[in-house]
Amino acid sequence: MKRNSKVSTAVIRRLPRYYRHLSELQETGVVRISSSALGKSMGLTASQIRQDLFCFGGFGQQGYGYKVDTLKEEIGEILGINRGHTVVVLGTGNLGRAIIENFRFSSNGFHLLAAFDVNEQVVGTQIAGVPVYHARDLEDFLAKNPVSVGLLTVPISAAQEMGDRLTAAGVPGIWNFTNYEINFNPEKVVVESVHFSDSLLALNYMITQRELDAKDDGGRENT
Amino acid sequence: MKRNSKVSTAVIRRLPRYYRHLSELQETGVVRISSSALGKSMGLTASQIRQDLFCFGGFGQQGYGYKVDTLKEEIGEILGINRGHTVVVLGTGNLGRAIIENFRFSSNGFHLLAAFDVNEQVVGTQIAGVPVYHARDLEDFLAKNPVSVGLLTVPISAAQEMGDRLTAAGVPGIWNFTNYEINFNPEKVVVESVHFSDSLLALNYMITQRELDAKDDGGRENT
DNA sequence: TAGATTGTTAATCGATTAACAATC
DNA sequence: TAGATTGTTAATCGATTAACAATC
Numbered sequence: 001m002k003r004n005s006k007v008s009t010a011v012i013r014r015l016p017r018y019y020r021h022l023s024e025l026q027e028t029g030v031v032r033i034s035s036s037a038l039g040k041s042m043g044l045t046a047s048q049i050r051q052d053l054f055c056f057g058g059f060g061q062q063g064y065g066y067k068v069d070t071l072k073e074e075i076g077e078i079l080g081i082n083r084g085h086t087v088v089v090l091g092t093g094n095l096g097r098a099i100i101e102n103f104r105f106s107s108n109g110f111h112l113l114a115a116f117d118v119n120e121q122v123v124g125t126q127i128a129g130v131p132v133y134h135a136r137d138l139e140d141f142l143a144k145n146p147v148s149v150g151l152l153t154v155p156i157s158a159a160q161e162m163g164d165r166l167t168a169a170g171v172p173g174i175w176n177f178t179n180y181e182i183n184f185n186p187e188k189v190v191v192e193s194v195h196f197s198d199s200l201l202a203l204n205y206m207i208t209q210r211e212l213d214a215k216d217d218g219g220r221e222n223t
Numbered sequence: 224m225k226r227n228s229k230v231s232t233a234v235i236r237r238l239p240r241y242y243r244h245l246s247e248l249q250e251t252g253v254v255r256i257s258s259s260a261l262g263k264s265m266g267l268t269a270s271q272i273r274q275d276l277f278c279f280g281g282f283g284q285q286g287y288g289y290k291v292d293t294l295k296e297e298i299g300e301i302l303g304i305n306r307g308h309t310v311v312v313l314g315t316g317n318l319g320r321a322i323i324e325n326f327r328f329s330s331n332g333f334h335l336l337a338a339f340d341v342n343e344q345v346v347g348t349q350i351a352g353v354p355v356y357h358a359r360d361l362e363d364f365l366a367k368n369p370v371s372v373g374l375l376t377v378p379i380s381a382a383q384e385m386g387d388r389l390t391a392a393g394v395p396g397i398w399n400f401t402n403y404e405i406n407f408n409p410e411k412v413v414v415e416s417v418h419f420s421d422s423l424l425a426l427n428y429m430i431t432q433r434e435l436d437a438k439d440d441g442g443r444e445n446t
Numbered sequence: 447t448a449g450a451t452t453g454t455t456a457a458t459c460g461a462t463t464a465a466c467a468a469t470c
Numbered sequence: 471t472a473g474a475t476t477g478t479t480a481a482t483c484g485a486t487t488a489a490c491a492a493t494c
Contacts, residue, residue, distance in 0.1 A: 008484075008485070010484095010485065010486090011485095012425055012428055012429075013421070013425060015424065015425070015428060016418070016420065016421035016422075016424035016425055017404075017421060019424065020402070020404070020418075020420065020421070021404075034450085034451065034452090035451075035452075036451085045486075045487065045488095046451090046452095047486075047487050047488065047489090048485090048486060048487075050451090050452065050453070050454085051453095051454090051485090051486075051487085053452095053453090054452095054453065054454070057453095058452070058453055058454090060451075060452050060453080061451080061452070061493090061494060062450080062451055062452040062453075062492065062493045062494045063449075063450045063451050063452070063493065063494040064450080064451070064452080064494060065450085065451065065452080066452090078428065079424050079427050079428050079431070080427045080428055080430065080431030080434075081424075081427065083427075083431060083434070085427060085430065093321075093325070094317075094320065094321035094324050094325055095318075095321045095322075095325060097317065097321070098316075098317035098318045098320070098321040099318075099419070101317050102316070102317055102318060103419060103420075104420075107420070108420055108423050108424055108427065109424075109427060110423070110427070148430055149423075149426065149430070172430050172433055172434075173426050173427075173429070173430045175422070175423060175426055179243070181240075181243070181244075190426060190429040190430055190433065192422055192423070192425060192426035192429070194417065194419065194422050195239070195243075196322070196326060196417065197239065197243065197326075197327075197330070197331055198236070198239035198240060198243070199239075199398070199415055199417050200331050200333070200372075200398060200415070201238065201239035201242060201302050201304075201331055201332075202235055202236060202238070202239055202415060203372065203396050203398055203413060203415035204302050204303045204304065204306075204308060204331065204332060204333070204396075205235055205238060205301065205302050205303055206235075206396070206413040206415070207303065207308065207371055207372070207395050207396045207413055208302070208303030208306055210395055210413065211303075211306070211395075231460075231461070233460095233461065233462090234461095257474085257475065257476090258475075258476075259475085268462075268463065268464095269475090269476095270462075270463050270464065270465090271461090271462060271463075273475090273476065273477070273478085274461090274462075274463085274477095274478090276476095276477090277476095277477065277478070280477095281476070281477055281478090283475075283476050283477080284469090284470060284475080284476070285468065285469045285470045285474080285475055285476040285477075286469065286470040286473075286474045286475050286476070287470060287474080287475070287476080288474085288475065288476080289476090
């Protein structure tokens with residue numbers, strides 16, 4: 001695998017989709033796929049897929065296509081799935097709990113080590129086998145356990161502080177589920193945010209456009 | 224407000240962010256802001272912000288900047304926040320419940336009408352004041368209540384079927400939280416997916432790059 | 447071999463940035 | 471008025487698409 005110094009974020013955002021589609025293909029027993037077939041099923045052009053893979057060196061065989069399992073493995077490698085990354089969850093409210101109980105961290109190459117909260121009622125318990133510690137002990141824990149990602153499901157009011165504490169302790173990644181855009185030093189940490197609100201508003205926009213278009217079309221010819 | 228026939232998705236994806244930042248500014252009492260100041264706080268260029276707003280006609284005053292409250296309101300209008308859109312939740316597992324209990328639908332212009340599930344234990348109860356009905360009664364409900372968006376938090380195995388049922392009943396939007404890319408007819412429905420997995424894998428990639436860069440730099444000059 | 451499909455470069459398209467006249 | 475900042479067009483940059491030689 002060739003390492004490309006600068007891969008565009010557009011490509012990076014597609015890599016997980018490739019990985020997911022290839023996993024599905026693998027499960028349904030498909031062994032080989034061409035860029036055009038994969039493109040069709042993903043809504044991309046064959047050209048774009050080949051161009052994307054070319055960023056990392058290209059993993060196909062001319063005249064044949066791509067072997068589903070090796071391509072999946074290569075992309076998994078690029079994504080860093082086999083690097084033994086670890087994660088801790090900050091905040092065990094409804095959302096934190098739901099993610100701990102349902103999200104398949106291991107399928108994404110992560111090991112979920114622990115959760116933290118300030119609520120004495122949950123501190124000391126386990127959620128789906130994951131121990132919950134008091135947030136005041138976060139730094140102690142981080143000093144003893146290498147943690148790759150801190151998952152923020154704390155209330156908005158605590159988001160910035162927890163982000164700062166993770167960063168100060170040297171945690172390289174923050175997965176932010178609060179609807180707050182935390183300030184951070186991009187030299188020290190990578191922040192990936194999941195903004196439910198932004199997603200719903202974008203959907204709202206698209207639905208609204210449909211409604212307006214439908215109204216417009218009412219008075220127009222069907223051409 | 225001018226209606227632009229074709230606004231790029233890049234712009235659409237930024238609109239919710241503008242809305243969120245303007246809301247924060249409004250809360251902290253800021254009345255006016257220039258494109259350059261807003262750009263600085265959002266990590267965009269002033270040019271891009273003016274270009275984005277120009278898609279819809281531009282809402283500023285030359286020599287002055289933008290009034291925070293009117294700009295926020297205009298963008299809210301563009302996003303369709305005051306259109307009385309409605310939503311139902313399909314699936315009241317951990318994630319569905321977490322979203323029902325925590326997500327501020329009303330701040331995003333939605334009214335949460337009901338939830339549906341197949342588990343007889345929750346059917347007939349309420350979650351945070353929202354009634355839970357049996358999934359078999361979905362079509363009945365949709366026939367009687369105009370629903371704009373169906374939120375999918377069902378198991379992956381049920382995702383496609385529920386999506387199809389929503390579409391068949393004329394629901395124009397699907398907000399998909401299952402880690403499954405549902406097939407749909409783009410003429411009939413808009414699907415917006417929140418893929419936790421894709422988000423974490425992208426973060427994984429970025430962290431991995433840092434690790435590899437750090438290793439490389441170890442042997443290099445500090446230039 | 448002939449056919450298929452990739453790897454890779456070139457062309458096109460679209461999005462971002464720059465520039466500046468308009469104007470508050 | 472002078473200064474500031476937008477609206478809007480033009481220039482640049484980057485990403486996608488097209489093309490085709492390489493080769494399995």
